[in-house]
Amino acid sequence: xKPLKIIVLAxxxxxxxxxxxxxxxxxxxxxxxxxxxxxNPEDLNALEQxxxxxxxxxxxxxxxxxxxxxxxxxxxREGLYRGADGGILLTDRKxxxxxxxxxxxxxxxxxxxxxxxxxxxxxxxxxxxTAQVGPQVAEKLQIPQVTxxxxxEKVDKGYLTxxxxxxNGVEHVKTPFPALLTVHSSASDCRPRIARNVMKYKHxxxxxxxxxxxxxxxxxxxxxxxxxxxxxxxEEIGADVEALGLSxxxxxxxxxxxxxxxxxxxxxxxxEDKDIEKLIVELIENHTxx
Amino acid sequence: xxxIIVYCETNGNSVAEVSLELLTKARxxxxxxxxxVEGILVGNDLKGLENQLFAHGANVVHKAEDPxxxxxxxxxxxxxxxxxxxxxxxxxxxxxxxxxxxxxxxxVASVLKSGLTADCTSLEIGDHYEKKTxxxxxxxxxxxRPAFGGNIVATIINPETRPQLATVREGVMKREELTTLxxxxxxxxxxxxxxxxxxxxxxxxxxxxxxxxxxxKGSQIIxxxxxxxxxxxxxxxxxxLADVLGGEVGxxxxxxxxxxxxxxxQIGQTGVTVRPKLYIACGISGQIQHRxxxxxxxxxxxxxxxxxxxINSIADYVITGDFAEVVPKLIRYYRKNSK
Ligand SMILES: Cc1cc2nc3c(=O)[nH]c(=O)nc-3n(C[C@H](O)[C@H](O)[C@H](O)COP(=O)(O)OP(=O)(O)OC[C@H]3O[C@@H](n4cnc5c(N)ncnc54)[C@H](O)[C@@H]3O)c2cc1C
Ligand SMILES: Nc1ncnc2c1ncn2[C@@H]1O[C@H](COP(=O)(O)O)[C@@H](O)[C@H]1O
Numbered sequence: 002x003k004p005l006k007i008i009v010l011a012x013x014x015x016x017x018x019x020x021x022x023x024x025x026x027x028x029x030x031x032x033x034x035x036x037x038x039x040x041n042p043e044d045l046n047a048l049e050q051x052x053x054x055x056x057x058x059x060x061x062x063x064x065x066x067x068x069x070x071x072x073x074x075x076x077x078r079e080g081l082y083r084g085a086d087g088g089i090l091l092t093d094r095k096x097x098x099x100x101x102x103x104x105x106x107x108x109x110x111x112x113x114x115x116x117x118x119x120x121x122x123x124x125x126x127x128x129x130x131t132a133q134v135g136p137q138v139a140e141k142l143q144i145p146q147v148t149x150x151x152x153x154e155k156v157d158k159g160y161l162t163x164x165x166x167x168x169n170g171v172e173h174v175k176t177p178f179p180a181l182l183t184v185h186s187s188a189s190d191c192r193p194r195i196a197r198n199v200m201k202y203k204h205x206x207x208x209x210x211x212x213x214x215x216x217x218x219x220x221x222x223x224x225x226x227x228x229x230x231x232x233x234x235x236e237e238i239g240a241d242v243e244a245l246g247l248s249x250x251x252x253x254x255x256x257x258x259x260x261x262x263x264x265x266x267x268x269x270x271x272x273e274d275k276d277i278e279k280l281i282v283e284l285i286e287n288h289t290x291x
Numbered sequence: 292x293x294x295i296i297v298y299c300e301t302n303g304n305s306v307a308e309v310s311l312e313l314l315t316k317a318r319x320x321x322x323x324x325x326x327x328v329e330g331i332l333v334g335n336d337l338k339g340l341e342n343q344l345f346a347h348g349a350n351v352v353h354k355a356e357d358p359x360x361x362x363x364x365x366x367x368x369x370x371x372x373x374x375x376x377x378x379x380x381x382x383x384x385x386x387x388x389x390x391x392x393x394x395x396x397x398x399v400a401s402v403l404k405s406g407l408t409a410d411c412t413s414l415e416i417g418d419h420y421e422k423k424t425x426x427x428x429x430x431x432x433x434x435x436r437p438a439f440g441g442n443i444v445a446t447i448i449n450p451e452t453r454p455q456l457a458t459v460r461e462g463v464m465k466r467e468e469l470t471t472l473x474x475x476x477x478x479x480x481x482x483x484x485x486x487x488x489x490x491x492x493x494x495x496x497x498x499x500x501x502x503x504x505x506x507x508k509g510s511q512i513i514x515x516x517x518x519x520x521x522x523x524x525x526x527x528x529x530x531x532l533a534d535v536l537g538g539e540v541g542x543x544x545x546x547x548x549x550x551x552x553x554x555x556x557q558i559g560q561t562g563v564t565v566r567p568k569l570y571i572a573c574g575i576s577g578q579i580q581h582r583x584x585x586x587x588x589x590x591x592x593x594x595x596x597x598x599x600x601x602i603n604s605i606a607d608y609v610i611t612g613d614f615a616e617v618v619p620k621l622i623r624y625y626r627k628n629s630k
Contacts, residue, residue, distance in 0.1 A: 017439045105401065129438055131409040133397035136365075140401035145493050146365055148394045162496070167390050168509075170500035172362075176493045251406030251452040255419060255433065258444045267593075267603055272612030278624040280592075280608060288412075288437070288444045289569050289590055290512065290536050291629050 002158055004060030007051045008115060010108060010122040010138070011044040011065050011080060013073040017127050038072065040079050043123030045191035047184040050153055051121050052084045052192065057156055062086040064115065068096060068108055074207045077230050081202040082194040087227070089115070090207055093234035095242055100250035101129075105137030107245055110238040112142060119161070120181040124149060132183070139181035147176050148183045207232050258288065294327045294351075295320055296381040296454070298372060299344060300363075300391050301334050306343045309387035309461040316414060316464045317385060318348035323416045324430055329353060329379065333371050335361040341477050346468050350475040353379075357482035362495050363391045369398040370486040376403060381454045383432050385414075388458040396458050406449035407456040408434035412463045419448055426450075432457065437511075437568065463537060505539065505555050511568045512538030515558060515585070518545035519574020519595065520614060526551050528618050529573060535622055541565065543581050559584035571621075573614040577602025594618070 015036035048063075055061040065080040065088035067073050077088030091111050099107065112120065120139075125132035132148070139146035147163050151171065155162035165172045166185045204221070207230045211218050222229045235242060243249060270276050285291040295317045299310035310330075317328045330349035332340055334356065341352040355371045372395065376384060384399070386392035388410045400407035413435040419428045432455040434447040449455040507513060514533040516526055526540065533540045542552040544559060558565055560580040570588035575581065577593070577600055585591070586605055593606035594614045603609045610617055 015439075100406065101397070102400065102404065102406065129409075131397075132393050133400070133407060133409055136394060136397035137401040140369075140398045146394070146398070147493065148365075149390050165390075167500070168506065170498065172495060172499075173497040174493055174495050251404070251449045252408060252447050253450060254445055255448045256446040257438075267606045267609045270608050270610045272610055272617050272620070274620060274624075277610075277617065277620040278628070280610075281621060281624040282628050284569070285625075285628055290625065 002058050002156070004062070005054060005058050005118045005156075006116045007054060007061060007063045008112060008117045008120045009044070009048050009051045009063060009065050009080065009085065010120065010135070011048065011067050011076050012041045012123070012126045012128075013038050013067065013069050013076045014041045014126050014128040015039075038075065040076050041123050041126045041128075043125060043127075043184060043186050044076075045123075046186060046188040047121040047123045047182075048080055048083060048085065049189050049191040050150065050182070050184050051119075053189075054119070054153060054156060055084075064088055066091065066108065066111060066115070068092070068104060068111075071207065071209050074210060074230055078202060078205055079194075081205060082199045083192055084195060084198065088230060090230055090232045091234075091238070092207075092209070092232055095235045095245050098247040098250060099245060100252045101131055101133035101137055102251060103245050103249035105134050105141055106249065107235075107238065107240055108134065109138045109141035110240045111233055112138065114233070114238055118178050120144075120179075121150075122181065122183045124183045124185050135181060135183035142179075142181070144179045144181055145176050146181045146183070147174055149185045150182045151185055151188045153182075202228070204228050205230050293380060293382040293453075294329050295324070295383040295385065296329045296331060296353075296376065296379065297349070298331045298384070298386045298392065298395065299340075300387055300389060301332065301337065301340060304340070306332075306340055307387060307389070308466065309389060309392075309459070311343065311347045312461070312464040312466045313385045313387065313459055314344060314347035314349055315467045316459070317383075320383065320414065320416055320432070321348075324382070326382070327351065329381065331355075331372060331375055333360055333368055335359070341475075345475050346472060347466065348469060350473070351478060352475060353478050353480060355480040355482050355485070359491055360482065362498065363394075364491070364493060364495070365394055365398060366490040366493065367482070367486045368395055369402065370490055371480065371482065372399050373402045374485045375480065376454060384454040384456045386456070386458045388460045392458045396456060400456050403452075403454070403456075405452045405454055405456050406447075407458070408436060408447040408449075409458050411436045411457045411459045414457065414459065419450060421450065431455070505553070507539040507541045507556055507558070508563050508565055510539035510565070512536045512571075513541050513558075513565055513567045513569070513585075513588070514538055514571045514573065515541040515543070515575060516546055516551065516573045516614075517543040517575030517581075518549060518551075519576075520546060520551060521574070523551045525615065528615065528622075532571070532618050532622050535625055536569075538567070538569070543575055572602050572606070573618060575602050576600050577605070 051063045063085045068091035122135035151166040152164045300307035327350040329351040330344040386396040415433040541558040560583045564584045566587045591606045592608040598611040
C-alpha cells in the first residue's frame with residue numbers, strides 16, 4: 002500500500018488537572034505561569050494511533066502541527082522523542098485571542114500547505130474542553146470526520162475502519178480518506194519516549210528559539226536538517242488576518258468567576274441546620290452546585 | 292423569524308432526554324425574547340415524535356426523514372441542519388453536549404461562521420455593553436460554562452454573529468411538559484434536495500449500544516458512600532441527594548464488598564478514577580486506595596462521625612456527624628435555596 006502522510010494536531014495546554022491555589026490571579030483570570038505546560042493528554046492518544054498506522058503501512062510519516070506561542074515547540078520535540086518524523090509550529094502574534102473558529106481556520110490553512118492523507122486530533126483540549134477544533138478543521142478542509150475514535154482497526158486502500166467510543170456503546174465505521182479523526186481518552190496510551198530519539202532530537206529547535214543563543218546553528222542545520230523545527234506564521238499560510246485572533250472570533254468572554262478556593266485547612270462545618278444551609282448557599286453561589 | 296431552534300436527538304422511538312430539557316429551557320428564553328421555539332428532527336421514520344417536541348414547547352417542528360438516516364451521520368446531518376438554519380435564520384441554536392451534539396454543532400458553526408460555546412451548564416438572556424465601540428447589545432444569550440478543568444466559570448457571548456450556538460450538558464436543565472398541549476406546525480424537508488450522495492461516504496458497519504450504564508466518570512457531582520453508611524437501604528438517601536444535585540452515586544470497596552452498592556460504582560485504585568467538581572464523601576474513612584481514585588476532585592466534602600478520619604485531611608469541608616442526619620439537611624436546604 003502507498004505510504005500514508007499523517008498529521009497529528011497537538012496542543013500545549015496548562016495542566017488544569019493539577020490546579021494549586023496560586024492558579025488564579027486576584028482579578029479572577031487564570032495565572033498560566035503557575036500551571037505546568039503539558040502535551041494535551043488526548044493528543045497523546047492521537048499520536049499513538051498515528052504511530053501505529055505508520056508501523057502498519059511501511060514508509061508512512063507522522064508530522065505534528067501545533068499552534069501556539071514559541072514554547073509550544075516543546076510539544077513537537079516530545080512528539081519526535083516518541084516516534085514522529087517532524088513537526089511544524091504555527092506561531093504568530095496575530096493568532097492571539099483566537100477562539101475555536103479562528104483556530105480551526107488557521108490550522109486548516111496550515112494543513113493546506115502540507116501533504117496529508119489522515120489528520121488525527123485529540124477529542125478535546127483540557128484547557129477549554131470544547132472538542133470543536135477537530136470537526137471545524139475537517140469542515141474547513143471539506144473532508145469527513147470521525148470523532149470519539151478508540152481504535153483504528155483496519156487500514157485498507159483509501160479506507161479506514163474505526164471503532165468509536167460512545168457514551169453507551171461502540172460504533173464501527175468505515176470512512177474514506179483523506180479524513181480527520183479525533184481520538185478519545187479510552188484509546189491506548191501513548192508509548193513512552195524512545196531513548197535513541199531523545200538523543201537524536203534533543204537539540205531540535207525553531208529559529209526563534211535560537212535567536213536567544215549565541216551558538217552558530219547554521220552549520221548544524223546544514224549537517225543535520227532534521228533538527229530544524231519549521232515555523233509558519235500568517236503570511237506563510239496565506240491566511241486572512243481579519244479571520245484570525247480577536248477579530249476572527251465570534252465568541253467573547255464576558256465574565257470569568259473563579260471557583261478555586263482550595264483551602265489549606267479544611268473548613269469545619271457544624272451539623273446544625275443553620276451551618277448546613279450556609280454551606281449550601283455558598284456552594285450555589287460559587288456555582289459548585291445548582 | 293429569529294426564533295430559537297433546538298436540534299433534537301432521537302434514540303429509537305423516543306426523543307433524547309437532553310433535547311427535551313433543552314426545549315423546556317428554550318421555552319423560557321423564548322418568553323423573555325418574545326419569539327417562538329422550533330425543533331429539528333432528523334432520522335428515518337419519525338412518525339409521531341413531533342408530539343413529544345410539541346409537548347415540551349416547540350411551536351414548529353422541522354422534519355427530515357430518509358431511510359439512510361436511521362443513525363446519526365455527520366455530513367448529512369450537518370448539511371440538513373445548516374440548510375434549515377440558513378432558511379429559518381434563528382437567533383439561537385441549541386444542541387445537547389452529547390457525542391452527537393459535539394460532533395455536529397462545531398461542523399454547523401464552521402459552515403455558518405457562527406460562534407459556538409461548548410458544554411454550557413446554564414443559559415440566560417442579558418445585555419452587553421462594549422466599551423471599545425460604545426455599543427450596547429440587547430438580549431444576548433449568556434452561555435455559562437465551567438472552564439479550565441472546572442476551576443473557573445465563564446460567561447461567553449456572541450455579540451455579532453447569528454445564530455448564537457451552544458451545546459448544553461445533559462441533566463443540568465429541568466425538563467417540564469406543558470400542561471396544556473398546543474399542537475404546532477410540522478415542516479417537512481426533502482433530504483435528497485439538500486444533501487447529495489457524496490455526503491453518505493462514511494458507512495456505519497456495526498453498533499453495540501448498551502442501556503445507559505452508570506456514568507460516574509463523567510459526572511460533575513458525586514455522592515459517595517462507604518462502609519459507614521451501614522446498609523443498602525441507607526444508600527437510598529445518598530441516591531436522593533445525588534438526584535437533586537444532578538449527580539451520581541459512588542462507593543468504596545468496603546461498601547461494594549458488603550453489598551451496599553454495585554461494583555461498577557466503586558471508586559479507587561481498583562475501581563474508577565473520578566475528578567468531579569464536587570465529591571461528597573459519606574461514611575468513608577479515606578484509605579489511600581480510595582483516595583487514589585478521587586483526590587483530584589475540585590472540592591471534597593467529608594461527612595464522618597470520626598473527626599480524625601484520614602479523608603478529612605484532603606477535604607475542603609469537614610462535617611463531623613452522622614450522615615443519616617446531615618444528608619437530609621443538605622437535600623432540604625438545597626431544595627429551599629436553588630431556583
Ligand atoms: C490492593 C487493594 C486495593 C484496594 N482498592 C480499593 C479501591 O479501589 N477503592 C476503595 O474504596 N478501597 C479499596 N481498597 C480498600 C481500602 O483499603 C479500604 O479498606 C476501603 O476504602 C475502606 O472503605 P470505607 O472507607 O468505606 O470503610 P471504613 O474504612 O470501614 O470506614 C468507614 C467510615 O465510616 C465512618 N462512619 C461510621 N458510621 C458513620 C455514620 N453513621 N455517619 C458518618 N460516618 C460514619 C467511620 O468513622 C469510618 O471512617 C483496596 C485495598 C487493597 C489492599
Ligand atoms: N492550538 C492548537 N494547535 C494544535 N492542535 C490544536 C490546537 N487547538 C486544538 N487543537 C486540536 O483540536 C483538539 C480539540 O481541541 P479543543 O477544540 O480546543 O477542545 C485538540 O485535542 C487538538 O488535537
